[in-house]
Amino acid sequence: MTKTILTIDDSRTMRDMLMLALVDAGYRVIQAVDGIDGLETLAAEGADVVITDINMPRLDGFGVIEGMRADPVHRAIPILVLTTESDADKKMRAREAGATGWIVKPFDPVKLVDAVRRVAA
Numbered sequence: 001m002t003k004t005i006l007t008i009d010d011s012r013t014m015r016d017m018l019m020l021a022l023v024d025a026g027y028r029v030i031q032a033v034d035g036i037d038g039l040e041t042l043a044a045e046g047a048d049v050v051i052t053d054i055n056m057p058r059l060d061g062f063g064v065i066e067g068m069r070a071d072p073v074h075r076a077i078p079i080l081v082l083t084t085e086s087d088a089d090k091k092m093r094a095r096e097a098g099a100t101g102w103i104v105k106p107f108d109p110v111k112l113v114d115a116v117r118r119v120a121a
Contacts, residue, residue, distance in 0.1 A: 003120050004028045006047035008038035008064060009082070010056040014105070018051060018082075021109035022116065035059025039067050042074060049120045051103075054083040054090065062097055069098035078119035082107060 005027045007018040015031050022029045030045055032038035034056045042050065050068065054061035061081055068074045078100040085091075091102050100119050103112060 002026065002028050003048040003116075004030060004046065005116060005120075006030050006032065006038065006042055006045075006050045008032045008035060008041075008050065008052040008056070008061070010034050010053065014053070014082075017107075017109075018112075021107075021112055024109075025113040025116070027116070035061065035064040035067075038064050042068070042077075047077060049078050049080065049116055051080045051082050051116075054081060054085055054094070062093060065094060065097040065099050080115055080119065082112075 005022050007015055007029060009015050010033055019029050030041055032041045036059045052061040052064045065079055068077060068079060080101045080103055081094050081099045082103045082105060084105045086104055101115055103115060
């Protein structure tokens with residue numbers, strides 16, 4: 001069965017790059033433009049893995065992680081943070097909020113797909 005990946009990023013270019021890498025790897029991809037849209041899309045469609053940016057309008061990636069971890073339905077879904085941030089404090093905050101992994105932009109499509117495969121198993 002095909003796994004569904006939800007990507008949450010306010011950059012259309014980044015969403016397009018994620019879509020290309022993940023669809024080529026055989027995943028179904030759904031997209032959201034910010035954290036609020038992401039949580040609404042997740043509630044409506046579900047996902048096997050969520051990839052979220054940190055810096056977004058309306059609700060940031062930390063809010064997405066906290067919102068998912070507070071919801072019993074989505075608590076166990078792996079969350080990969082994809083961001084330009086490499087700050088150790090932000091990584092720690094994301095991990096403490098419940099992030100599964102951290103990928104720095106610009107990402108290598110092969111490493112991205114490997115990371116998704118690891119957490120989606």
